[in-house]
Amino acid sequence: MLTFRQLETFRHVMRTRTTVGAAKALRVSQPAVSNAIKQMEGQVGFELFERIGNRLIPTPDAEEMYRDSEAIFSLYHALTHRIESRRNSAAGNLRIVCTPPLANALAPLAIRNFLAARPGVRVSLDTRRIDGVLEAVETRSADVGFALNPPTRDGLVSERIAWGQVVCAFVPGHPLENKLAVTAADLQGHPLVLYEPQSRLNLMLGEGFVTERMRAEAVAEVRYSTLACLLAETGIGVTLVDSLTAMAGSRYRLTFRPLHPAQPVPVCIIRRDGETGKRVQTAFLDDVRRSSLLDGLMGFGDSYDY
Structure with missing residues (x-):
């Protein structure tokens, strides 16, 4: 089962199209992002990106995964806002x-x-x-x-x-x-x-x-x-x-x-x-x-x- 941290890493890679950009946004190393994507691909059983030079091009399956995962992040941000409001x-x-x-x-x-x-x-x-x-x-x-x-x-x-x-x-x-x-x-x-x-x-x-x-x-x-x-x-x-x-x-x-x-x-x-x-x-x-x-x-x- 994918973790929230893996989904968060995947989301940033989808947005930046590079592991370097995702690593910067997440404040981790670039190899950590690359390893996380490889682990995800091993868990889901299919490739998520095509590697073309320094760019990562999402596969159609990755695009669908990305759209489906946005609902999770919407709920997460709503919960975070409610916790902040309660505080x-x-x-x-x-x-x-x-x-x-x-x-x-x-x-x-x-x-x-x-x-x-x-x-x-x-x-x-x-x-x-x-x-x-x-x-x-x-x-x-x-x-x-x-x-x-x-x-x-x-x-x-x-x-x-x-x-x-x-x-x-x-x-x-x-x-x-x-x-x-x-x-x-x-x-x-x-x-x-x-x-x-x-x-x-x-x-x-x-x-x-x-x-x-x-x-x-x-x-x-x-x-x-x-x-x-x-x-x-x-x-x-x-x-x-x-x-x-x-x-x-x-x-x-x-x-x-x-x-x-x-x-x-x-x-x-x-x-x-x-x-x-x-x-x-x-x-x-x-x-x-x-x-x-x-x-x-x-x-x-x-x-x-x-």
Whole structure:
């Protein structure tokens, strides 16, 4: 069977028509090229060139071999280009999974900025609840996850990249608009849109801000903070959302105020513990860490210094 090096030598001889020219292109000696051609002829069982003076004239069989071999070199050069692109993190596949607040606010712009200089990268983006995000990273159906305040799980590592906070959201002109910050006492008497019991935001608020009485008097219960904002837009009640959801493209016709005392929320990357990520994954996460997209999360909703 012919080796790739033999085919490469044959290809250069076909192009230069001399062993001297091929040797120069390959940076080997002229006798090495002559010996390689003789070996090829012995292996294939027929002559490849007619020797006329210092020139090598390809036989019809050699011409056909040359045309057939070009497909091999095309694939080789394509592979070399892809390897080079991967080395520069300009190609590859990246699978990202986020909880809805991160999918709505962070992921689209982060992906856009990353792909702007890397047209060869293909991104898969999925959004799931926190248990689904952890499972996707754990089972390798995703390379990396993003979530707010994720629980710990063996085999996974959570890295905080920013702090957000919980803010109060209500329609413009609401009485709470006069507040610099909203306390639990300020919410008394106002219809509330809250979260189902096992949601991460509900569990965080349940540590001291939202009372059982407030939960009992809630006018609506939702799963996602985006839905909470949509309901609040209708004016049926006041809601509490993470600042990522609140600042996502200024898409909600709502006014926001921070809570007092502040209710911070960690924004986290989730990866498999002890593993070195793909080059494209590492480059993307470095981009996110350096990004200004998360600036202002902790202060979002502040109307004055207080």
